[in-house]
Amino acid sequence: MAEITAALVKDLREKTGAGMMDCKKALNEAAGDIEAAVDWLRKKGLAAAAKKSGRVAAEGLVAVASNDLSAAMVEVNAETDFVARNEAFQTFVEEVAKVALKVGEDLEAIKAATLASGRTVAEELTHLIATIGENMSLRRARVFTVPSGVVATYVHGALRPGLGKIGVLAAIEAPSTSDAIEVLGRQIGMHVAATRPSSLDVDNLDQDAVARERAVLIEQSRASGKPEAIIEKMVEGRIRKFYEEVVLLEQVWVHDGETRVKDVVKKAGVKLVGFDRFQLGEGIEKVADDFAAEVAKVAGA
Template sequence: MAITAAMVKELRETTGAGMMDAKKALVENDGNMEASIDWLRTKGLAKAAKKSDRVAAEGLIGVAVDGGRGVAIEINSETDFVAKNEDFQQLVRDVARIALQTGESVEVVKAADLNGDTVENVINGTIARIGENMTFRRMHLLEGTTVVSYVHNAAAEGMGKIGVLVALNGPADKAQEIGKQFAMHIAATAPLSLSEATMDATVAERELQVQTAKALEENATADKPKPDQVIHNNIIPGRMKRFLAENTLLGQAFVINPDLTVEQAAKEAGVEITGFARVAVGEGVEKKEEDFAAEVAKTLAG
């Protein structure tokens, strides 16, 4: 596969690796971006990268909560300018409200009634008025004894670039108070799962493969190699334990009091975290980047 400058640039921006290292990684892995990231990590040339760091899109996350039920929705737009438009913000607000009431899926919400018309038709009407394409892309519904929400980089009440929901068991007043702190923590740290038990098995297996390959390669070039037993029984399990602590919500150090894990902080407050959702604008959406001058020239030519 031909390795392009754009591929090298993307890999460098994703991993922080040098240009030649990024190019070599792509060559060694036939242009496969995920495999190239793992290759660089094995060589100690890159940190773990989350998909959310490599994607971009515009729009807003809208959140709505009613007691033990909360929803986060994402509506995308073509430009960030539209996120500041009052019509677009009202659309996000209305769709979040309908999703909270009737939400089972995006398709169910699209077919629901909004001011005498379907949500889908209202979205199409907003597209026609504003003159920019929009997509009601996804939603996440969360239920629990108490559900608390938080919006980071808020554009208006209940909407912004990152929306977080946290479900908790325990006294409602305590759950509300510390739940907001947990939601802010989640916005900042972006945990991959609630706990080790809920971690995606493929994510854990991929990390294990990377850490195993990295430990073996380091040991092969060490001045004083360690016995295989130490590598497999101590070093690799230790690194996986650290990975899980850093990437599971309950295992993370609580940002407000790093001496405690989130799980310990919840216990001290007399509550239990049963679930969470963190939804950021653009996760999983590749945004096509064009040269601005070329885009202008193309418009003028048309």
């Protein structure tokens, strides 16, 4: 029997997309014959994963996990919303969030971590692809840690605790943790889920976005025919309004409709040092699958 080398396992993985443990088992079953091992994997339904890797996965779930001073959030995508209701998929996404909490937000480190099943995260994902029959991917992860205080988590429309389609982390530094800070953190999470801020403060806002907004506002103001000195004041006023729309600390607190978030945080005697918001599938270009619409589009071209 041919020696089952690491190179042989790697070659089989590249051919089939199956997990390392499955490839090693297939090669053992096939006495080292790589083509026979491919057939063995195909018969087990484990070689199908590679064929699905080109399909768009924009559904799935966002999960959060936390401990005393840290919290993690991950997004794992699948092709259809149906998979998000699959218990095995839900459990996997929860496990991935717990892994991120331990190893950090680097995706390669997460994928290399070993789960209770004995497979790595990457191998378990490949196994799920083969078992469920849809392309899936670990898209992103975020981890916050504070020296003292709390990293609050919030999931909007949760399917079960910590698992849904919109997730938020809010890192709050405080002398200690208290029920009041926990409540504030959850309220900030709800606020962020609703308002979708772009940055924590003005200094961290994308300056290219500010420049583009300013250029648009200048052109709009000049159309009024007013003097340049007046136009400058008009633009600065509108830029402040822009900040109030996209900067978290400058936004109006959704829970009372009048107080600024920065004033809410200041009154609580804490410091909001970071946040992130994951909305499932945001930024992923979805493929149109409405055949009638596509035919109509072609016919009208």
